[in-house]
Amino acid sequence: MRERLLRKLEYINKWRMKKISNRNFLVILAFVVGIVGGLAAALLKGMTHFIASALQDDVDWHYKYSVYLVFPLIGIFLSVLFVRKFLRGKKLEHGITPIIYSISRKSSRIEFHNIYSQIVTSALTVGFGGSSGLEAPIAYSGSAIGSNIGRFFGLSYKEITMLLACGAAAGISGAFNSPVAGMIFAIEILLPEFSIPAFIPLLISAALASVISKLLYSEPLFHTTTMGWEVEALFFYLLLAVLVGIYTVYFSKISQWVKNWFAAIKNPYNKVWISGISLGVLIFIFPALYGEGYITIQQILDGRFDAIVKNSLFSDYKDIGWVVLCYTVLTLFAKSIASLFTINGGGNGGVFGPSLVMGGLIGFAFAFGMNQLGIVQLNVPNFVMAGMAGALAGVMHAPLTGIFLIAEITGGYTLMVPLMLVASISYFINRAAMKHSIYTKVLAESGDLLSYEDKDRTVLSMMKLRYVMETNFVVLKPDERPIDRQSDIIHSKRNIFPIVDDDGKLLGIIYSERLFSILLDEQEGKDKNFAVLAQKPNDIILETENMEVVMTKMNRDDVWILPVVNKDDQYLGFVSKSSVFNKYRGLLVRQGMYLK
CATH class of the missing domain: 1.10.3080.10 (Clc chloride channel)
Incomplete structure (x- = not known):
């Protein structure tokens, strides 16, 4: 069937x-x-x-x-x-x-x-x-x-x-x-x-x-009424943008640290215990960390500023503004730990949602704190939304996504200018400190990231050495003489010959010009074996090296071809610029078709 x-x-x-x-x-x-x-x-x-x-x-x-x-x-x-x-x-x-x-x-x-x-x-x-x-x-x-x-x-x-x-x-x-x-x-x-x-x-x-x-599933993610923004608050939106940008740098750095720490734990169930118990304790102290955290953000957007403290161990102090502010800041940093522990401890999820929540908490803490000082009265929900856009732009290196996402899900198109300012500044601060986003950093370090800023380097990173390595070379033994391999040398289509011992180790190379000179001149090196005639190559290529390193070695010594060996110096083949360029052209065509 x-x-x-x-x-x-x-x-x-x-x-x-x-x-x-x-x-x-x-x-x-x-x-x-x-x-x-x-x-x-x-x-x-x-x-x-x-x-x-x-x-x-x-x-x-x-x-x-x-x-x-x-x-x-x-x-x-x-x-x-x-x-x-x-x-x-x-x-x-x-x-x-x-x-x-x-x-x-x-x-x-x-x-x-x-x-x-x-x-x-x-x-x-x-x-x-x-x-x-x-x-x-x-x-x-x-x-x-x-x-x-x-x-x-x-x-x-x-x-x-x-x-x-x-x-x-x-x-x-x-x-x-x-x-x-x-x-x-x-x-x-x-x-x-x-x-x-x-x-x-x-x-x-x-x-x-x-x-x-x-x-x-018709339930909206957020619902709020946006009354517009005041030009007098522009300076404070700029301050918020700087704070959000700095926080996204912190989050990007700590995410890598937590990931490496969990990677060192080999038993998956040990990760479950560590992350699960840690999360339970954090949520017990900071209930807003439960789940996505969107409920708390919605309550703040509704004007219930004490919601983050309500139902917590500190609920008796929910009417004290500075307690709410300090508790919000602690919740913010706890959220970064909780989300990373969830993801790296065996749970499934992403930092997209946590970024929104953390940005919202920063915006709330900033505006609410300014209002507590009595210097100015800021529209708290507006700053919450701007913080969400800025955090998403900084963490993901996606400012347009941050701007339009917040504008769409909150109906806050009247806030477009503050959203644009906060998102762009946060993005540039994170980009200045972190060249790559939280999503692409690992790929960039391993050479697996498609980059359109440096296409040559990107195409080289897409190549694998084993696909450009050539092996159809006549292999010479160290105890042999040119006259012993005369027929193989003459009929070879290659102009370079590796000299390899019985253990497969590369002892050196010799070019066809030198061999023909010996074979045609009866006085020159007739009785010398290849162990004596071997020349040291300009450099060697390890099978684990990437193509960017290969081309660097070739260009440094201005050579067209280099031998490839493994970690034990055993001969594997040769890599030439010709094979690299042929592969390069193929990959360049494919990359050009990526979205032609």
Whole structure:
């Protein structure tokens, strides 16, 4: 039955290839990706909030924060258990970084299981109180939908990449009910070089996902009434931008430290215990850390400034302004730790949502603190929204996404100028301190990042040494003489010969010009063996070195070809500029087709 279905689908696809061009078919598939992405976003939001409601609504508030000590632990444990038992050895990655890596290194291929595994694990993690966001998992799930649909229909790399981006845009659009922000997110993060036709599939997918998600799960993320902003407050928006930018640098740096610390823990269940218990303690002290944290931000936007302290251990002091301010600052830094512990301890989620919450808390603390001083009276909700845009712009290096996302989900288009200022300044501060975003830093360090600022370096980083290494060379032994290998030397199409001992170690090289001189001149070196005649190469290439290092060595010594050895100095082959340039041309064509 399954084989018959596959044959039928293959027949339909062949008919489609004859009747419908890939360009037009891509638009049709963008509709499909948008609908499925919207369904996935609605499903994830519904599952997460169902779990959270089931855990909270039936528990009296006088003691429910005590049981929060175990909820995050249970959620992360169930997430890890799902991966180990149901995925059976398949790797579950989280965040936006693996999506970017799949574009750079895996021909935009994302494993099928990510369509559902991202939804299940993130719903368990966040629903049970994990302090992370749902946006990265749904973007990953949407990308997997687009990637697998494109591969199923046998589309090219650039077309699969476009559908992958459509899926990510659909996921973000469905999660926030913000189609413009979803489209801009895909362009800023996944498609840094794009052409105008790329807008069409992205617009279709993002718009459809937003409609589907709104039909199935109509609850808005935030709702607020924006009264506009005053020019007199511009100086304070600039101060806020600097604070947010500095905080995003701190968060970017500490995220790498926490990731490395958890990476040193090999047992996955030890990570669960450490992260789960730590989260439980943090949530017990700072209840606002439970789950995504959007509820607290909404309460602040509604003018309930004491909400962050209410129901906490310090609720008796909720009417004291400076207690609220200090507690907010502590919650802010606790949020950074809680979100990173959730993600790296085995739970699934991203820093997209936590960035919004942290930015909102910074904006609230800044405006509320200024009001407490009595020097000025600032509109607190406006500064909360501006802080959210600035944090997203700094952490993700995506200022346009931050601006339009906050404008869409809050209806705050009248705040466009403050959003633009805070987002752009925060972005430039983070960019000055951190060349790469939290998503791309690891890829840049490993040479796996597509960069359009330095295309030569990017194309070189895409090459693997083993694909440009040539091995069809005549190998000479150290105890042999030129006369012994005369026939092989004369008929070789190469002008260089490696001299290798019985253990496979490279002893040196010799060029054909030198060998022909010996063979034609009876007096020159006839009786000398290759151990004596061997020349030391200008340099050698280790099999583990990247192509940027290879070209640096070649250019430094102005040589055209160098031998390749392993860590034991055993000969493997040669790499030449000719083979590198041929591969370079192929990759340059492919990169040019990325979004032609």
